[in-house]
Amino acid sequence: MPLIFVPTPLGNLRDVTLRSLEVLRECTLLVAEDSRVARKLLQALALPGKEIWTYQEHNARAAAPGILERAKTELVAVVTDAGTPGISDPGNELVAAARAAGIPVQVLPGPSALIGAAVLSGFPMRRFTFEGFAPRAGKSRKEAFTRAFSSGCASIWYESPHRVRAALADIAQVDADARVFLLREYTKHFEEHIEGTAAQVLERLADPVRGEIALVVMPSALASPPLEDIGEQIESLLDQGHSVSEIARSLSERGYGDRRAIYQLTAARKRARREEGPAPR
Secondary structure (H helix, E strand, O other): OOEEEOOEOOOOHHHOOHHHHHHHHHOOEEEEOOHHHHHHHHHHOOOOOOEEEEOOOOOHHHHHHHHHHHHOOOOEEEEOOOEOOOOOOOHHHHHHHHHHOOOOEEEOOOOOHHHHHHHHHOOOOOOEEEEEEOOOOHHHHHHHHHHHHOOOOEEEEEEOOOOHHHHHHHHHHHOOOOEEEEEEOOOOOOOEEEEEOHHHHHHHOOOOOOOOEEEEEEOOOOOOOOHHHHHHHHHHHHHOOOOHHHHHHHHHHOOOOOHHHHHHHHHHHHHHHHHHOOOOO
């Protein structure tokens, strides 16, 4: 029988998938980060009465053998408190142990704050790093930000409402001009999006801060210049006789954004110029 990782709603119960409901209904053992949270979810989904074992950082090593033994002959489902198990929890160790024991593993698609934050940020996301929760200590946190911001791509972080202000202050110190997107209470009634520099986001953040938070940070070295500046650069390069593809490649390499998007913008501007005709002399 397989060991199945089941994503659970982050806040809105309607985000549960049909496959997730099917597995939760049919499993004989539910492995959860917190049994109390899992029990509430099952009740909300009208699926009470399941046997629940806990699996978390503090008991992962001791609990794994018993879980795998059950998975040899039974359908065992694994959930976290919210979202996809195996992200920022020891689920990856359970996957590795299951594979080593010859037990099939499945991971169902479903809710993920990580992916939601990445898309909602509007930042270029062809490549990014997921850093999980930032270190608690200020010095270690700044070192983590410094390392991530030098990786040449955006980074995504989870943060608690109690430490997010300190984290934003540290980001401002490490890279004052970095673009920051803060996603709070994703999929819930009071979902909030704040974008700007770390200082600007900090200024707009409510006090006290409540709810689950994800931060997407685009280092200043990679942040795209303002759109009006891109327009000026396109006009200048067209005046110099450069082709659309040359302009797209050049501006993309200089940090003005996605090459295909710049190509489309440049092509549209070139067409508009032809329609406008030559400037009066």
